[in-house]
Amino acid sequence: MKSKWSSMLLCILSAMVILSGCASGTKNAGGEERAGQTGSQTTISVWTLNNGWEWFASAVEDFENANPDINVELTQYEVDPYKESLKIAASSKTLPDMWFTWGGTLGSFYPENGLTLDLTQVSADHKWSDIYNKTAIDMSTYDGKVSGIPIHLNVLGMWYSNQIYEELNLKAPSTFAEFEEQLAILKENDITPLSFGSKGGWHTMRLTEQLLEYFAGPELHDKLKSLEASWNDPAVVKTFEKIKEYTDNNYFPVGYSSLDPMEAESLFYQGNTGMINEGTWFDRNITSNGVDPNDYGVFKFPTEHTPARSSVFVEMLQINGEIDSDKQEAAIKLGEYLTGKEVVNKYIGEYGSPALTEFEVSENTPHQKILLDHASEGGFLITDQALPQEVVQKIFEAQDKVALKEWTPEQAAENIDKAVNVYKSKQK
Amino acid sequence: MTTKTIKPWLFLMPALIIYLTVIFIPALYTMYLSLFSWNGVSSSKVFVGLNNYSDLFMHDTVFAKALKNNLVWMIGSLTLMVGSGLALALLLNKKLKGRIIFRGVFYFPYVLSGIVVATGWAWLYNPTQGFVNKLLTMLGLEHWTQAWLADPKTALYAVFIAAMWQGIGQPMVLFLAGLQTIPQDPYEAALIDGAKSHQSFWYITLPLLRETFLIVIATTLIGSMKVYDIIYGMTGGGPAESTQVLSTWMVSQTFKFANIGTGSAIAAVLVLICMIVIIPYVYYTTKKSHV
Numbered sequence: 001m002k003s004k005w006s007s008m009l010l011c012i013l014s015a016m017v018i019l020s021g022c023a024s025g026t027k028n029a030g031g032e033e034r035a036g037q038t039g040s041q042t043t044i045s046v047w048t049l050n051n052g053w054e055w056f057a058s059a060v061e062d063f064e065n066a067n068p069d070i071n072v073e074l075t076q077y078e079v080d081p082y083k084e085s086l087k088i089a090a091s092s093k094t095l096p097d098m099w100f101t102w103g104g105t106l107g108s109f110y111p112e113n114g115l116t117l118d119l120t121q122v123s124a125d126h127k128w129s130d131i132y133n134k135t136a137i138d139m140s141t142y143d144g145k146v147s148g149i150p151i152h153l154n155v156l157g158m159w160y161s162n163q164i165y166e167e168l169n170l171k172a173p174s175t176f177a178e179f180e181e182q183l184a185i186l187k188e189n190d191i192t193p194l195s196f197g198s199k200g201g202w203h204t205m206r207l208t209e210q211l212l213e214y215f216a217g218p219e220l221h222d223k224l225k226s227l228e229a230s231w232n233d234p235a236v237v238k239t240f241e242k243i244k245e246y247t248d249n250n251y252f253p254v255g256y257s258s259l260d261p262m263e264a265e266s267l268f269y270q271g272n273t274g275m276i277n278e279g280t281w282f283d284r285n286i287t288s289n290g291v292d293p294n295d296y297g298v299f300k301f302p303t304e305h306t307p308a309r310s311s312v313f314v315e316m317l318q319i320n321g322e323i324d325s326d327k328q329e330a331a332i333k334l335g336e337y338l339t340g341k342e343v344v345n346k347y348i349g350e351y352g353s354p355a356l357t358e359f360e361v362s363e364n365t366p367h368q369k370i371l372l373d374h375a376s377e378g379g380f381l382i383t384d385q386a387l388p389q390e391v392v393q394k395i396f397e398a399q400d401k402v403a404l405k406e407w408t409p410e411q412a413a414e415n416i417d418k419a420v421n422v423y424k425s426k427q428k
Numbered sequence: 429m430t431t432k433t434i435k436p437w438l439f440l441m442p443a444l445i446i447y448l449t450v451i452f453i454p455a456l457y458t459m460y461l462s463l464f465s466w467n468g469v470s471s472s473k474v475f476v477g478l479n480n481y482s483d484l485f486m487h488d489t490v491f492a493k494a495l496k497n498n499l500v501w502m503i504g505s506l507t508l509m510v511g512s513g514l515a516l517a518l519l520l521n522k523k524l525k526g527r528i529i530f531r532g533v534f535y536f537p538y539v540l541s542g543i544v545v546a547t548g549w550a551w552l553y554n555p556t557q558g559f560v561n562k563l564l565t566m567l568g569l570e571h572w573t574q575a576w577l578a579d580p581k582t583a584l585y586a587v588f589i590a591a592m593w594q595g596i597g598q599p600m601v602l603f604l605a606g607l608q609t610i611p612q613d614p615y616e617a618a619l620i621d622g623a624k625s626h627q628s629f630w631y632i633t634l635p636l637l638r639e640t641f642l643i644v645i646a647t648t649l650i651g652s653m654k655v656y657d658i659i660y661g662m663t664g665g666g667p668a669e670s671t672q673v674l675s676t677w678m679v680s681q682t683f684k685f686a687n688i689g690t691g692s693a694i695a696a697v698l699v700l701i702c703m704i705v706i707i708p709y710v711y712y713t714t715k716k717s718h719v
Contacts, residue, residue: 012442084683091468091688109686113469200664255555255575257667258583263554272556389684400668404580426465 042330043071045096047086050076052281053100055347056338063337070330090115097323098331101148103139103314104385105392110318111147117319117328119146126336135379136355139314148316149335150355155371155379156206156279156311157298164191164274165297172299176214179302183251186274193251195273197259198403201396202384204243204256206277208399209311209383210301211239217305218380225386227424232417240402240409247403257400265289277301280353280372283365298367300374310371312379314355394419455699462692468682473689480693491694494672497584498653498701501673504588505595505652510644512592513599518633520600521607531604538597546661549590553577553662577663580670587662587671591655599644606640607633646709653702674698 048056053076060072075096077085083106089095095115101107110116123129123146128137136150165171168189173179186193198204213221216235223229224236246252253259253267267273269291278285283293300310317335319328337343344354348362353372361369384392398412407415462480464473484491516534520527537545552559555575564572576586614632623631634641656675659665665672665680672680674694682691 084679087468087683087686109467109469113467115469199666201666253556255578258575258577258663259555260550263551267556389686393680393684396666397669400666404668406580406668 041069041071042326043073044098044327044330044334045073045075046098046331046334047075047077047082047096048100049079049082051078052284052350052352055350059338059343059347060334062343063334067330067333070334072334086110093322095320095322097320097327098317098335099320100151101316101318102385103148103316104381105388106385107140107148107316107318108142111142111145115321116147117321117331119149119319119332120144122146122332131340131357132355133357135312135375136314136316139312139381140316148318149332149339150314150316151339152280152315152352153355153372153375154279154281154313154315154353155375156277156382157367157371157374158275158301159268159278159282159296159298159367160275161268161271162295162297164271172297173302176302176304182274183246183249187249187251191271192253192267192273193275194246195264195268195276196252196256197261197264198257198396198400199260201393201399203261203264203277204252204399205383205392205395206311208239208243208395209380210277210303211242212236212383213301213305213309213311213380214303215239215242218307218309218378221380225381225383227387227391227420230417231420232413236413236416237409240398240412243399244402244405244409252403257403280365280368283367284350284352287364293364293366296367298370307378309378309380310375311382312375313382313385315352316355388423390423391416391419458692459696459699461688462696464689466688467686468688469686476689480689481697484690484693484697490669490672490677491674493669494674494677494694495697497671497673498655500584501588501591501655502649502652504585504592505648506645509592509595510599510648513596513644514603516596516600517603517607518629521604531601534600535597537594538601540594542594542657543661545590545594546658549587549593549658550577550662552590553586578667580668583663583667584671587659590662591658594658595651599648602640602644602647603637606637610636642709642712646705649705650702653698 046060056076057074060074064070064072073096086095086099086101087109090110090113095110101110123137128146132150133153136153137146139153140146140148140150160172164186168185168191170182170185173182183193194207196204196207212224212235215238216224216233220229220233220235224231224233247256253264253273256264264273264276265278265285268276269286269289286293286296300308303309317338319331319335323331339355341356341359344351344356345360348354348360349364353368380386383395387395394416398407398416401407402409402412461473463475463477465476465480466473520531520534524530551557553561553576555561555573555578560576561573564570574582577583610633614636615628618628618632654675655673656679659671659673659676660679663671665676674697678691678694678698681687681694
C-alpha cells in the first residue's frame with residue numbers, strides 16, 4: 001500500500017517537473033537574458049544579435065542608470081536562430097517590445113502584418129531627418145510608414161590586400177575592363193582572385209548583384225528588384241555568363257559552391273585570395289582576426305553607370321505595435337538613445353556603421369567613412385533583402401547550378417523568372 | 429467503473445495530458461494548417477485544400493530531391509550504420525584489453541551536438557586546407573582529392589559519412605546490450621556440435637538479437653527521416669539544393685518563406701512516412717509484450 005502511494009506520488013512529481021520545464025517563462029532560445037525587476041518601473045523586452053553587438057548590453061545598462069523608471073530585458077541571439085525566433089514569436093504573438101531587424105523583405109514582414117508601431121509622427125516630431133541618414137530612414141519606411149528606428153547603414157565594397165596589390169603593381173580599378181584585367185593578373189600570379197563562399201548563397205550574391213548593376217544599369221536593376229521587369233532578360237543572362245566564366249577560369253576558391261563565407265574570409269586574411277566583397281563592418285572583422293585594417297584597401301565596384309551606386313542595406317529597431325503606450329514610449333526613448341550620437345561615439349570602435357548623419361570616425365574602422373562616401377552617389381538595396389525570399393532562394397540555386405554546369409545562364413534567367421511568376425501568382 | 433479500472437488511468441493521466449498537449453494536438457493542428465495558405469501571422473488563412481500537397485508532389489523539384497535524399501539516407505543508415513554498429517558491438521563484446529575504453533571512444537561522438545560535428549567535418553572536407561584531401565595527397569592519391577561538399581554527386585555522401593561517424597555509437601550500444609543478454613549455453617552446444625563461428629553468428633546470435641534489431645531499425649529509420657542539424661551545418665542544403673532533406677526544406681518553407689501551409693504539408697508527409705514504420709513496430713512489440 002505504502003509503495004503504491006509512493007509510486008503515485010513519484011508520477012505526479014515527475015509530471016510537475018516536466019510541466020514546469022515546458023511552461024518556462026524565459027525566452028532562452030540560444031540567447032542570454034537578464035531578469036527584470038518588479039515595482040513601478042516600465043519593463044521592456046529587447047531582442048538583438050550577439051555577434052558584433054557586444055557593446056549593446058553596456059549601452060543598455062547606461063540607459064537604465066540614466067532612466068531608473070525603465071527596466072530592459074535583453075535577449076541576444078546568433079543570426080540564423082534569430083531570424084527563426086522572430087518569425088516564431090510573430091506567429092505566436094509573443095514578439096518582444098523592441099527588436100533588431102534587417103531591412104528589405106527581412107524586415108517588411110512585421111509592418112506588413114501590422115505588428116510594428118508606426119513611427120512616422122515620431123520621426124517628424126523628433127526631427128529624425130536631421131539625425132539619421134535619409135537613405136536609412138527611407139529604407140526603414142514601408143508603405144509610406146516609418147517602421148523602425150535606423151541603427152546601421154551598411155555599404156558594401158570590394159576589399160583587397162594592399163600587400164598583394166603593391167607586389168603586383170596594381171591599383172584599385174576604375175573600369176570594368178581594369179577589374180577583369182586584375183582578375184587575370186592575380187590568377188597568373190597564383191592568387192585566387194575572388195574570395196567568395198557560396199554556402200547559403202548570399203556571399204556570392206554580392207558579386208552577382210554588382211554584375212547585374214553593370215549589365216542592367218540602375219533603372220532596369222530597380223525594375224528587376226521590384227518585379228516589374230522580367231528576369232528572363234539579356235542582362236540577367238550576361239550576369240550569369242560572367243559567373244560561369246569566372247568559375248571556369250578558376251577565379252573563385254576551389255569548391256566555393258559549398259564553402260562557408262567564413263572560410264573564404266580566412267583565405268583572404270591568409271593572403272591566398274585577392275578580393276572579397278564585404279561592408280562597413282569588415283574593419284571590425286579584420287581586427288577581431290588579429291590583422292590590421294590598414295593592410296587592406298577598398299574600392300567601389302566599377303559598374304560604369306551614372307549614378308555609380310553601391311549595394312546598401314539598413315538595420316533597424318522595430319517596436320511592437322500591440323504593447324501599451326507606456327512601453328511604446330519607453331521603447332522609443334531607448335531606441336533613440338541607442339542610435340544617438342552619444343552612444344554611437346562612445347562605442348564607435350565596435351558599434352558598426354551608424355545610420356546617423358554625423359558621427360566621430362574611429363581609427364579602428366578606417367574604411368567606414370570611405371564606404372559611406374561611396375554610397376553618397378546612391379545605393380541599391382542588397383538583393384537578399386530587396387526580393388521575396390522564394391525568389392532569392394532561386395537566385396542562390398541559379399548561382400550554384402551555373403557554376404556546377406547544371407544550368408546554362410539562359411536557364412538560370414528562365415528559372416528565376418519562373419520563380420518570380422509563381423510568387424506573384426500566390427499573391428493574387 | 430471499478431478502482432481497478434480507474435487506477436491505471438490515474439497513473440497514466442499526467443504523462444497523457446502532456447503528450448496530448450505538447451505532441452498530439454500540435455501535430456493535428458499542423459495537419460490542419462497544411463490545408464491553408466498562411467504566412468503564420470495574418471488573421472486570414474486561405475483554405476486551399478490539398479493544393480499544398482499537390483504543389484509539393486507535382487511542381488516542387490526541391491521537395492522531390494529532398495524526398496529522394498531522405499530515402500538514400502534511410503538506406504545508408506539501415507545498411508551501413510546499423511551494420512557497422514553491429515560489427516563494432518560484436519568486436520567489443522569479446523574479451524579485449526581496454527574494451528571499456530574503446531566503447532567510450534566509439535560512443536563519444538554520439539553525445540556531441542550535430543552542429544559541432546558539422547563544423548568539424550566541414551573543415552576536414554575543406555578542399556585546400558582540409559585533412560581529408562591532405563591525407564589523400566600524402567598517400568599518393570592526389571587524383572582522388574576534390575571539393576567533397578561542393579559537388580552534388582558527392583556532397584550528400586560526404587555528409588552521411590560525418591553522420592555515420594557521429595551516429596554509429598547508438599546502434600553499437602544497443603547491440604552490445606542485446607549481445608550481453610544472450611546466454612553462453614547455445615554457443616557451447618553449437619561448438620560441441622562442430623559449428624563454425626560464422627554459423628554461430630547466423631544461427632544463434634542474429635535470431636537472439638531480433639528484439640534488439642527491431643529497436644535499432646525503428647530508431648534508425650525515424651532518425652534518418654528527421655535528420656537536420658548535420659546537413660544544415662555542413663551544406664545548408666546546397667550546393668544547388670542537392671543535399672536538401674524534408675526537414676531542411678520544411679524549415680526553409682516555414683521560416684524563410686513564411687509558407688506555413690507548405691511547411692506543414694512537408695511535416696505531415698514526414699509524419700506519415702514515419703508512421704509507416706512506427707505503427708507496425710508498436711503493433712509487433714505490443715503483441716510480443718508479456719504484460
